[in-house]
Amino acid sequence: MKSTHTLFLLVFTLCCFNSVSAQYGNGYNNGYGGGGGYGRGGGMGMDRSMMSGPQPNTSKPKEIPAEETAAQIVEQLKPAVNLDDLQVIAITNVIADSMREQGVLLKNENSSQDQKIEQITALRENTTKKIKSFLNPDQVEKYTTFMANFKEVKKSKSKKKKDSDTKEKESKEDTEATKVKE
Secondary structure (H helix, E strand, C coil): CHHHHHHHHHHHHHHHHHHHHHHCCCCCCCCCCCCCCCCCCCCCCCCHHHHCCCCCCCCCCCCCCHHHHHHHHHHHHHHHHCCCHHHHHHHHHHHHHHHHHHHHHHHCCCCCHHHHHHHHHHHHHHHHHHHHHCCCHHHHHHHHHHHHHHHHHHHHHHHHHHHHHHHHHHHHHHHHHHHHHC
């Protein structure tokens, strides 16, 4: 019994010594002082990271909440389809829920690209059915027209952006050429 007690005390002491030496650098110049012992680092303490200046911001840009984006879409939809206030609330909620689900689907790393496309297509169809359930037949036609135009505007905006970028470059080159001639 006494030998077991002595062995336990020895192991406990070694464990304590190991953790204490790890805190004080353990002989590898990585302790509090950076010089192998407490306070022997020439003033280089725990805040070495502060000495290197401001760290670059590697965080992702803030995502716009789904509710805000849904509200913007419904604001464009409201006059085109003649929505009442109750329809605005219901459709905004449906679009926001759909956007959240789409975000989850896109972030899912277990799905392949083709699976994600299928899931998002099914989600869009489901969302369209839900939105149409809140509309009367006249509004359904207006909604269908609005969505067709909305998709075209999106496509043309991306094309216009590309075209405007090349036009800006050409106009800058023309301006610079004119200045050189003068």
